[in-house]
Amino acid sequence: MTATDVRATPTALWWAGLASLGAGAIHATAVGIHAEHRQTAVAFAVLAAFQLGWGALALMRAPRLVIALGAAGNAVAVAGWVLTRTSGIGFIDGLETSESPGFADTTAAVLAAVAVLAALAYLLAPGKLHLPTLTAAVPAAVAVSVLALAGMVAATDHTHSDGHDHVTTSDEAASATGDDPAHDAGHDHDNATTGDTAHEHTSAPVQAKPYDGTLPVDLSGVPGVTPEQQAEAEALVTTNIEQLPRFADPAAAEAVGYRAIGDAVTGTEHLVNWGYLNDGHNLDAAYPEALVYKVGRGGSRTLEAAMYVLEPPATLDTVPPIGGSLLQYHVHNDLCWAGQDGAYQVLPAAPLPAPCPAGTERRLLEPMVHVWIVGNPCGPFAALEGIGGGQVRPGEEVQCDHAHGVGAL
Secondary structure: OOHHHHHOOOHHHHHHHHHHHHHHHHHHHHHHHOOOOHHHHHHHHHHHHHHHHHHHHHHOOOOHHHHHHHHHHHHHHHHHHHHHHHOOOOOOOOOOOOOOOOHHHHHHHHHHHHHHHHHHHHHHOOOOOOOOOHHHHHHHHHHHHHHHHHHHHHHOOOEEOOOOOOOOOOOOOOOOOOOOHHHHOOOOEEOOOOOOEEOEEOOOOOOOOOOOOOOOOOOOOOOOOOHHHHHHHHHHHHHHHHHHHHHOOHHHHHHOOOEEOOOHHHOEEEEEOHHHOOOOOOOOOOOOOEEEEEEOHHHOEEEEEEEEEOOOOOOOOOOOOOOHHHOOOEEOOOEEEEOOOOOOEEEEOOOOOOOOOOOOEOOOOOOEEEEEOOOOOOOOOOOOOHHHHOEOOOOOOOOOOOOOOOOOO
C-alpha cells in the first residue's frame, strides 16, 4: 500500500468506521443474552448488523450518501439508548421501562456517538483531515478495540435472579423477597445503546410466583411495572395480610361498625363500614371501607379480601398511581341502595343515567379496588365476577393477572 493509498481514507472515516464496529460488536454480544425477549434480541441483531456493516464500508471510504445513512443510523442508536435510560421503549418487549446506565450500554452509546460526529466531520469538511501513515491508525484501532472488548465482557454479565418472570416478555417486574423490595426489584441489563443495563439475574428466567396470600409477597413478572410500583403493590398486599385477620370473625367486624349489604346470595358477602367512606383514609389496611367474605355451607363466612373505596370526588381518571398497572380500579353505576343510614342494602339496577327505583338511591359511585389475602385466579387485586365486577374506564377491559393467579377461573 502506498502513501497515496493510505491518505485516501480521511482520519474522520477511520474513527467513524472503528467506532461503529466497536458498538456493533457490543450489540452483537447482547443478542443471545436477550433471547428471552424476542423483540429485544431482534432489535440488537439488526442494529449490530447495521453498525458492523457500515463500519466496514466507512473504512473503505464508501460514497457520501452511505456515510450520511450510517451517521443517521448510529444517531438513532444513541437516541434509543437515551430512551431506555429515561422512559423506556414501549413498543419493544423487554425495553418497556427505563433503567440506570450500565458500562456496556453506555460504551456502545459513546462509540455510536463518536461514529456520528466523525462521519459528520467528514461530510462537512471533506478532505481536510487525512491519515498520514497507516501506523497512525493503530492507536485509534487499539482504543476502540479495548473499549469494545470491555463492553462485550460486561454485556455477558447478564444472569437472571429468582422471582423475575418475563411473562409475555416482561422487562421490569421487581422481586421483593429481600429487605429492600425497591432495590431487589431492579434489573441491571448490561446491554448497549437500545438495551437494558446490567440485568442482575442469578438464574435462568422463571415464571412469576403465584400469589397465595402468604408472606413474603412477590408480584414480579408483569410487563411495564417499575420496581417502585411493584414495591408499592407488594407493601399494600403485605399490610392487608398482616392486619385483616382481626376481622376473620364477622362479629369482630360488626363490633366496630361494619354491616352486611345483603349480597350473600351471590356466594360473596360485603360488610361495609359506612363511617369510613369519608374518614381521610385511602388504601389504609387499618381502615378498610369494606370487607369481603366467602359464604360457605351452613352460612359460614371466610374473610378473603378488603375492598377500598376512594373518597369523593375521586374518579377513574384520578385514582392514585400506586402499583401501576397491577391495580385496576372499578366503579358501580349499576347498583342502588335502600335502608337506614349506616346499614344500607344493595339492589341491582340499570346503569346510569337510568334512575333508581322509588325508595332507593345511588351510593358508592367512587372508584374501588379489592386486595385479596387469599389466592385468586386473577391475582391479588382482582375484581369479582359478573355484576360484582363493576365497570372500568371506557376503552379498558377488566384485567386478570394470570401471572400471579392461582386456581381456575
